[in-house]
Amino acid sequence: MNKINYPFSKEQLLPQEERLELNQIKKEFIIGVPKEDENNEKRICLTPDSVSYLTSNDFRIFIESGAGLGSNFSDLEYSEAGAKIVNSKEEVYKCSLILKIAPLTDLEINLIKPNSILISALELKKQSSPYITKLINKKITCVAFEFIEEDDGYFPVSDQLGDITGQAAVLISSELMSNVNSNGKGLFLGNISGVPPTEIVIIGSDKIAEAAALTATRLGASVKVFSNSIFKLNKIQKLIGNPIYSSTIQKKQLLKALMRCDVAIGTITSSTSSESVISEDMVLKMKKGAIIIDVSIDTGGTFQTSELTSHDKSTFVKHDVIHYCVPNIPSRYSRTSSLCLSNVITPYLVKSVKFGSFENFIRNNNSFKKGVYLYNGLSTKMVLSQILDIKYNDINNILWN
DSSP states (O other), X not given: OOOOOOSSOHHHHSOOOOOOOOOOOOOOEEEEEOOOOSTTOOOOSOXXXXXXXXXTTTEEEXXXXXXXXXXXXXXHHHHHHTXXXXXXXXXXXXSSXXXXXXXXXXXXXXXXXXXXXXEEOOOGGGOOHHHHHHHHHTTOEEEEGGGOOOTTSOOHHHXXXXXXXXXXXXXXXXXXXXTTSTTOOOOOSSOOTTSOOOEEEEEOOSHHHHHHHXXXXXXXXXXXXXXXXXXXXXXXXXXXXXXXXXXXXXXXXXXXXXXXXXXXXEOOOOSSTTSXXXXXXHHHTSOTTOEEEETTGGGTOSBTTOOOOOSSSOEEEETTEEEXXXXXXXXXXXXXXXXXXXXXXXXXXXXXXXXXSHHHHHHHOHHHHTTEEEETTEEOOHHHHHHHTOOOOOHHHHHHO
């Protein structure tokens, strides 16, 4: 008699224990929010409303006393929202996740715990090799606001702050042209029947330039935009909806526009460090009392005559032209900027809870992963590695190995 071959063994046919996938045990999420030390920085990353939402989603939040005062948020508001108010930076930097606006100071680098997570701006062009080396030695995981990118190419933090900066550049120029400013010509930024409109020249075509062009046009000004990106110039035209003057950066045409304009707004820097986009000779030919708003001053500036100023002393006059060269313009509108930042960052933080740890969240969220430039002390941004001459590591290889 032939033996029957069964596909399963006797042991396999016996009842087996049911195996269920278990969720990873959640780590405790503890966020530290220090007070900003830079004089020009008045923003804070989390509003009281965001703190209330986060604390109801298993977060513990420690905020340094006075951290929100620059944005008109009191310690009491944060305390009532569920945060613990602490009186020293040392207590804040005991937290495993640090959330702040500006890059760390030397003191803060010394205070931050090894293997912590830092979410802040990087401001790459300002950073030196020693700064990054200190973070590497402490094996810090760093996420830069400006690198966070959605799948559709939208940079939620950079684009939001770019909108504020562009609109603010036009509003500030309006104030400087009026009699409120002692050097102002008493001009109104707009278009009044029977009166020639204000002429504004914008050099650049990034998000800031887009917002400036749109704001100035809506106020009735005559706008001219100069950029070497035809694609971006076309994008601005479509955004505004009405034809405006646009041109590639040709010295003759640009000089002609600068000689006639009331306001010049620069959002770009030269590709070479030896020369500026707008030379001093070109500024010399501008009208007396004209306004220069150089929003790219923190990365080298658009105008050769630009010099760094502050929110406390924001302008100077050179060649009879008023210069406004304050970096970090959004901090001038600190509460609005804080609301924007908080609205962007809070949803990411809440999403991280379901992954059990921030490391797992970074692994599974492409937008936030793009913001990582150091992971446990390893450089994960090619541009950072090239500028500072340090080894580059593919973050996907690190996360999945």
